[in-house]
Amino acid sequence: MKWLNKILGKQNQQNQQKPRTADTVAFRDLGDWVSDRTEAELGGFFESAAQIFAEIEEMKEELIRDIGGLKAAEPPELPSRVLRVGFAARDSLIKQINVVIDRISTPVMDYPAIMEFCRSIDTALDATIEKSAKSHHRAKYLFPKEVGAVFTDLRNIKISLAKLRDLLDREGVKIKGFDGITEAIHRIGDITRDIVAGNSTIKKNGSKTDGIKREISDCAAKLEQLSQSKEWSSFVELEDKLKERELEVSNIKNNVLELFIPLNKALNRMKKQSESGRYTLSKKQKKLLDVCLENPISADVADVNDFLVEMLQIVESGALGLKDKKRDKIVDQIDQIMDSFAPKKERYDTLKFETHEIGHQISDLTISKTKTALEGQLAEKNREIAHIDEEMSNLGDELKMRSIELEELKAELSDAVNSIESVQIVFD
Incomplete structure (x- = not known):
């Protein structure tokens, strides 16, 4: 905040030479305190600005009157062609200046609004004067007095804008300083509210998590009760049988897949040659080829045997272009x-049939349905807690950062305020 050292200039230096006793100001009252000091330090600025705006408003009214005079003015006797050009130029000039007139409206008395007014109107005037140069020249030929009055009004407005800009330049550092303090007050208020809201959210979610944990405990207790029931041993026995068969099913599936893996190179060549038209496989054989590559255990025994017989013939014919050693290995693998x-x-x-039957037996048990429902609830509750914990962890990290930011802002604000007057801010 470099502006802190420039807020009050010489007045501030004089204050520093006097021994000061620090007063206290509650943060909630600091806005009023700043308003009072702003009025004391910058009252003259706003009075001067108001006077300049009053001048601009008077000039605007004068410009409106002179525009009316230009619109009503009668031209001298001239050729009709010259009159047409002059009238068109006058209408264009009036239209362009009216656009600027509509934009001239005294803003609220604060630094940013005054700065924006000064910038936008000055830019609009320059653009209008530049854009209307041709119309100005042609209209002035017919109405020299009236056009001259209009442009005198425009120049007078620009002069007042220059005065306003000089005033802004002289008092800008002070104004920005007070605006910076006001902005810091607002930011501290916003961050404080965010932190309070965040802590409230954490507290609410803590209570919510406690409730979910109680529900988890209830589910776990019910599962424990199930394990003590008479039906439990039958259920466990069936589950063990199911797991054994599922494991064996998986092992057979993998074992069969491993048997077919050595054929993959030959199978892929068959597929490519069939697609290229070198020889034709039936639709059924094409499907079996894909099954042998992806999931051979799902195929019918007779279908696999028929397919392998045909494959054996193709391999032994040399159509696949395999080397003798590779071909012999594939032939042996087909036989195996x-x-x-x-x-x-x-x-x-x-x-697979037994697995299906055991699964049915398990699902028919009341205890199985209850266990599945409880385990589902338990999983859902655990996911919910994990989600809340993650959100609260992220929120906690954010609140730590906001707290650091808040303390830094408080320190900067205290420095800024004390550059004006020795004051201790009491933060709520």
Whole structure:
């Protein structure tokens, strides 16, 4: 805040030479305190600004009258072509200046509004004068007195704007200083409210989490009660059987897939050659080829055998372009699959059926439905707590940062206020 050292100039230096006893001001009253000091320090500025705006308003009214005079003025006797050009230029000039007139309105008496007024009107006047140069020249040929009066009014407004700009330049440092203090007060208020709201949210969510934890405890207790029931041992026995069969199903599936992996190179060549038209596989054989690559255990034994017989013929014919050693390995692998696939498939189907049946038995047990429901509730409650914990952790981090920002702002505000007058701010 470099502006702090420039707020009061010589007056501040005089104050520093006098011994001062620090008064106290409650933060909630600091806005009024700043308003009083602003009025004391800058009352003259706003009075001067108001006088200049009064001048501008008078000039605006004079400009409106002179525009009316220009509009009503009668031209001298001239050729009709010259008159047409002159009238058109007058109308264009009046239209452009009226746009500026509509924008001239005294703003509220604060530094940013006055600065914006000064900038925007000055820019608009310059643009209008530049844009209307041709119309000005042509209209002046017909109405020299009236056009001259209008442009005198415009120049007078620009002179007043220059006076206003000089006033802003002289008092700008002080004004920015007080505005900076006011802004800091607002920011401290906003951050304080955010922190209070954040802490309230954390407190509410803490209570919410406690409630969810009680619900989790209730679910866990009910699950424990289930484990003590008569039906539990039957349920556990069925679940163990189900897990055993599911594991064996998975092992068979993986084992069969491993049997087919050595054929992948040949299978992919068959697929590519079939797609290129080198030889034609039936629709069923194409489907079986994809099954053998992706999930061979799902295929029917007879279908697999038929497909492998055809594949064996293609491999032995040399159509796939395999080297002898690779071809022999594939032939041996096909023989191995044809010997072992059927019993594996039979066992797989049996296990799948048993898994399905055991699953039905488990689902028919009341205890199973209760256990599933309780476990679902437990999982949902745990997810809810994890979500709340994450949100509260993020909010806590944010509040720590806001608290640091708040303390820094308080220190800056205290320095700013004490550069005006020795005052101790009592923050709520």
